[in-house]
Structures are given as C-alpha cells and as structure tokens.
Amino acid sequence: MASENKIMLTKDDLKDFEQEIADIFATGAIRAPVHLRAGREEHLIKIFEDNAIGPDDYVFGHWDSHELALLKGVPREEVKQAVLDGKSISLCFPEHNVFxxxxxxxxxxxxxxxxxxxxxxxxxxxxxxxxxxxxxxTGVFHEAVKYAVHFDLPVKYIVCDNGLSVMTDTREVWGSADPWFKGTKFEEKIIYFQYKNTYPHSGLGWKIKF
Ligand SMILES: Cc1ncc(C[n+]2csc(CCOP(=O)(O)OP(=O)(O)O)c2C)c(N)n1
Incomplete structure (x- = not known):
C-alpha cells in the first residue's frame, strides 16, 4: 500500500480489453502467444482496491497479466501495443513497477x-x-511464501484458482480438493480465490495450448 491509486477501471473495461485482444488475435496479426482471461475481473478489482495497490507497490505476474497491468495504472494503449508487439506473456513496465x-x-x-x-x-x-x-x-512458491512469513515481508501471493493447469485438472494432480496452504500459517501472506476462465488456457483454442 502506498501513494493513492484510485481504481478507475470497471469489470467491463477489463472484459472489453481482453475481447479486443481476442478479436485482433483471431486475425493472425499477433505473431506470439496470448493468454486471455475472463471471469476474475471482480476479484482482481477488489484485491487492488482492498490493498490500495498504488504507484509505490510492485506487481508481478505471469503469462496472463493484461488485467494486472491495466489495474496497476499502465495506460490501455501502452498495454495493447505491448501485446501487439508480441510481449503478452512477459509484460514489463518498469516505470509502473510491473514485471x-x-x-x-x-x-x-x-x-x-x-x-x-x-x-x-x-x-x-x-x-x-x-x-x-x-x-x-510448486516448491519455489512454498519456499518463497515460507521466507515471506518467517521474516514478515511486505508481500502477498495471490492465487487465482481456475482449477486447471493448461488442460489438466489440478485436483487430480494434487490428490486433494484444497490447496496445500489451506488452514496453515502461510495463509497470512496468501490471497486466494476461485474462478472459471471462459477463455481457453492460451489463445483461442484453435492451435496448440501450452
Ligand atoms: C517452467 C515452465 N514449465 C511449463 C510451462 C508451460 N505452462 C504455461 S502455463 C502452465 C500452467 C500453469 O497452471 P496455473 O499455475 O494453474 O496457471 P493458469 O491455469 O492460471 O494459467 C504451464 C505448465 C511454463 N510456462 N514454464
């Protein structure tokens, strides 16, 4: 939490952005992978609002981070241009502390x-x-969260649970209905929510998924 960052984006803003990228991706104009997400907009907006995530904060994401960059305050056209340039899966905006x-x-x-x-x-x-x-x-998630809890570091690990890893049912892999950290002290540094992604894991589902 840092300098004020009033969230001006709505659920529809985030949905519309992903839809616009989906439409462009469908034309073949983006010569790189994209990972679209829909169904978690309200969770993300609430997390940014509840934690007052602002300019002094750092946001880290993975291959599916369009919404995170937008919510952190990166201008829409800048995020769109990065995606068009093929950087969707590794968006970095150092001036906004987004990596x-x-x-x-x-x-x-x-x-x-x-x-x-x-x-x-x-x-x-x-x-x-x-x-x-x-x-x-993953082991590295466990190690990092353990360190963050034991040294009481100013960090939150946000787990967006869509029940899948590419096309694999995560519960089948875990052998458990619950994530490993449920009911442990490590929840102190974790924010967890479930959602259903209405897009395929990557792209529009026409080609390979990875
Ligand atoms: C080291 C590494 N191995 C494999 C992959 C391929 N890969 C990309 S996303 C993904 C699934 C991750 O599942 P999850 O963390 O549940 O993410 P989500 O379903 O939300 O995209 C995999 C295996 C990768 N990107 N990096």
Missing amino acids: CSGIVGSLMGTAAGVAWALKNQKKSGKAYIFCGDMSSE
Whole structure:
C-alpha cells in the first residue's frame, strides 16, 4: 500500500480489453502467444482496491497479466501495443513497477526479494505477485511464501484458482480438493480465490495450448 491509486477501471473495461485482444488475435496479426482471461475481473478489482495497490507497490505476474497491468495504472494503449508487439506473456513496465514472466514459478523469489529490500530499506510499498493454482503447488512458491512469513515481508501471493493447469485438472494432480496452504500459517501472506476462465488456457483454442 502506498501513494493513492484510485481504481478507475470497471469489470467491463477489463472484459472489453481482453475481447479486443481476442478479436485482433483471431486475425493472425499477433505473431506470439496470448493468454486471455475472463471471469476474475471482480476479484482482481477488489484485491487492488482492498490493498490500495498504488504507484509505490510492485506487481508481478505471469503469462496472463493484461488485467494486472491495466489495474496497476499502465495506460490501455501502452498495454495493447505491448501485446501487439508480441510481449503478452512477459509484460514489463518498469516505470509502473510491473514485471511479468512466462516461466512457471520464476518470480516467486523475486517478489520475496523485492519485499525484503522494501522492508530493509524502510521504503513504502509492497510486492504483490499473482499466479495460478498449479503454480502455487510448486516448491519455489512454498519456499518463497515460507521466507515471506518467517521474516514478515511486505508481500502477498495471490492465487487465482481456475482449477486447471493448461488442460489438466489440478485436483487430480494434487490428490486433494484444497490447496496445500489451506488452514496453515502461510495463509497470512496468501490471497486466494476461485474462478472459471471462459477463455481457453492460451489463445483461442484453435492451435496448440501450452
Ligand atoms: C517452467 C515452465 N514449465 C511449463 C510451462 C508451460 N505452462 C504455461 S502455463 C502452465 C500452467 C500453469 O497452471 P496455473 O499455475 O494453474 O496457471 P493458469 O491455469 O492460471 O494459467 C504451464 C505448465 C511454463 N510456462 N514454464
């Protein structure tokens, strides 16, 4: 939480952006992967509002971060241009403290490290990292959250649970209906919600999914 950042975007703004990108992607004009998301807009807006995520905060995301960049305050046209330029799965806007990566698990430690620096340099701002439910099952997620809890770092790990990892049912893989952290002390640094993504995992479902 830092300088004021009043969210001006609505659920429809986020939906319309994804629809516009979907329409452009369908023409073949984007020569790179895109991962579209719909169904979690209200959860994301609430998280940004409840935590007053503002300019001094850091937002980390993965391959599906269009909405995160918009909510963090990156201008719509700037996000759109980055997607058109083929950067959808690794959106980075350093001047807005938005950093994303297409690699599963790759930013878990980065978010903890940035939070460690913010705390030890006595700076305002927090780190927020968004990931999927299968990503939250990785060892590196567990290590990073454990460190964040034990050193009480200013970071939140936000798990957006759509029940899938590409096309795999995550519950089948976990052997459990609940994520591993449910009912543990690690929930202190985790925000968790469930949603149904009405888009395929990647693209529009016509070609390979990865
Ligand atoms: C290291 C690595 N392995 C595999 C992939 C391919 N991959 C991309 S997204 C994804 C599924 C991740 O599932 P989840 O964390 O639940 O994310 P979501 O369903 O929300 O996209 C995989 C395996 C990757 N990007 N990086």
